[in-house]
Amino acid sequence: MENLYRQYFDEMPGYVTVQDPEHRILDANRRFRKDFGDPAGGTCYKLYKNRKEKCPDCAVERSFEDGESHGGEEVVVTREGKEVPVSICTRPIRDEQGNVVAVMEILSDIPDSRLIQSKLSSLDLLVSTISHGIKGQLTGLDGGIYLMNSGSAKNDTERVKKGLAMVLRNLGRVRSMVLNILYYSKDREPLWTSVAATDLVKDLADSIKKRAEETGVDFSTEIAAGVGEFEADPKATQSMLANILEYALDACATDPGKGKHWVRLSVSQDAGNTIFRVQHNGRGIDPETREKVLNLFYVSKIEGAGLGLFISNKIVNAHGGSLEVDSTPDVGTTFTVRLPKR
Amino acid sequence: MAEKRILVIEDEEDILSYMMTFFEDHGYKTLGATTGQQGMDLARREVPDLITLDISMPEKSGIKTLRELQQDPKTSKIPVVIVTGVSEELQTYIEHRKQIKPPAGYVFKPINTQELLETVKRLIA
Numbered sequence: 001m002e003n004l005y006r007q008y009f010d011e012m013p014g015y016v017t018v019q020d021p022e023h024r025i026l027d028a029n030r031r032f033r034k035d036f037g038d039p040a041g042g043t044c045y046k047l048y049k050n051r052k053e054k055c056p057d058c059a060v061e062r063s064f065e066d067g068e069s070h071g072g073e074e075v076v077v078t079r080e081g082k083e084v085p086v087s088i089c090t091r092p093i094r095d096e097q098g099n100v101v102a103v104m105e106i107l108s109d110i111p112d113s114r115l116i117q118s119k120l121s122s123l124d125l126l127v128s129t130i131s132h133g134i135k136g137q138l139t140g141l142d143g144g145i146y147l148m149n150s151g152s153a154k155n156d157t158e159r160v161k162k163g164l165a166m167v168l169r170n171l172g173r174v175r176s177m178v179l180n181i182l183y184y185s186k187d188r189e190p191l192w193t194s195v196a197a198t199d200l201v202k203d204l205a206d207s208i209k210k211r212a213e214e215t216g217v218d219f220s221t222e223i224a225a226g227v228g229e230f231e232a233d234p235k236a237t238q239s240m241l242a243n244i245l246e247y248a249l250d251a252c253a254t255d256p257g258k259g260k261h262w263v264r265l266s267v268s269q270d271a272g273n274t275i276f277r278v279q280h281n282g283r284g285i286d287p288e289t290r291e292k293v294l295n296l297f298y299v300s301k302i303e304g305a306g307l308g309l310f311i312s313n314k315i316v317n318a319h320g321g322s323l324e325v326d327s328t329p330d331v332g333t334t335f336t337v338r339l340p341k342r
Numbered sequence: 343m344a345e346k347r348i349l350v351i352e353d354e355e356d357i358l359s360y361m362m363t364f365f366e367d368h369g370y371k372t373l374g375a376t377t378g379q380q381g382m383d384l385a386r387r388e389v390p391d392l393i394t395l396d397i398s399m400p401e402k403s404g405i406k407t408l409r410e411l412q413q414d415p416k417t418s419k420i421p422v423v424i425v426t427g428v429s430e431e432l433q434t435y436i437e438h439r440k441q442i443k444p445p446a447g448y449v450f451k452p453i454n455t456q457e458l459l460e461t462v463k464r465l466i467a
Contacts, residue, residue, distance in 0.1 A: 128429065139354075147359075162359070
């Protein structure tokens with residue numbers, strides 16, 4: 001009989017795990033083992049999302065707290081790097097005294113029709129977000145041209161220079177938006193090759209330095225000793241980090257409270273991962289926004305179409321990595337990207 | 343006659359600079375604010391003749407700022423022109439909000455400067 005129940009458990013569709021209060025996986029069905037490996041006491045947030053800590057608003061956590069079933073939706077990433085959108089259902093498991101000693105978490109694939117509906121409403125949001133962004137950038141371009149024309153008429157070279165800088169800046173934003181939209185429109189497999197982490201950081205520093213100087217932000221890099229190479233798509237990784245750096249510069253530019261702003265890009269490696277950190281002391285993100293900022297086309301109105309961080313998160317997921325955001329409003333933010341070395 | 347003063351509330355620095363320069367070139371004095379709160383503080387302190395107001399701003403949106411401007415006796419009589427990239431459905435949205443009166447005018451981005459100037463001149467000769 002026990003063998004039969006074991007078989008029932010193993011053959012359940014979707015990913016089924018039983019977790020203890022620390023979110024360690026005590027048991028998992030066949031499909032989970034196939035896509036995520038032997039749990040070996042690992043935690044659900046590490047295996048499903050490559051996170052170091054519990055997910056905010058975790059359904060399993062809520063079941064432990066109140067002994068009820070809970071649900072939600074998530075995107076998990078298999079060990080092959082494939083993103084799988086799932087709906088979540090939890091069931092508390094009680095001992096003879098009625099205490100919740102474990103929680104069963106069942107992740108079911110979201111049916112295609114719902115995915116299509118979700119994609120369509122995302123597309124709607126994308127279009128209105130892009131439209132808003134483009135209007136701002138066109139106004140910036142108009143502004144630059146106005147300054148150049150009026151500066152020329154008044155023989156005011158300072159005004160002409162200011163206008164030219166404005167045109168170039170907004171042209172850069174348009175370019176960045178177009179590239180992000182193109183990236184979003186296709187599901188791309190990374191073009192895996194060996195990437196020298198040091199070279200990547202130096203190239204990024206070269207491209208971001210000028211913009212940092214123009215906005216009066218101190219930009220620095222920190223490369224830990226012994227940092228070597230890792231397997232990644234070099235263009236996608238560069239784009240991913242550039243988006244985060246742009247976001248950081250803009251958070252500084254729209255933070256009138258502090259005297260001096262800084263942004264720091266650092267890289268280090270541990271046994272399994274290459275770890276990039278982007279830190280800044282600009283405008284921070286409140287907890288409610290923090291979760292949205294990677295998952296929606298969040299128009300924070302600090303720059304462009306809000307696609308940048310969304311795309312960065314997509315690229316990180318495609319590499320089987322993780323992107324975490326740690327932020328305090330009015331203090332600053334740290335973005336931590338972990339990419340497996342492979 | 344004293345020059346009229348316009349307060350521009352706009353969080354995008356390039357657009358703020360553009361609008362302030364444009365207004366100054368056309369004989370207005372200008373004040374600038376990059377956040378809704380900064381704008382409110384300046385409006386109360388300086389009581390400008392007209393305010394242009396962006397909508398999508400971090401922390402305090404243009405809608406919240408508009409409501410506060412209308413509720414404060416010091417600033418409630420200052421005409422406000424909304425200058426925004428948000429879609430024109432915003433007008434309908436504002437009309438349905440009970441606590442907000444419609445602003446004195448709307449100019450939608452990308453800005454038609456002729457239209458902006460005519461709107462300002464109509465409100466503050």
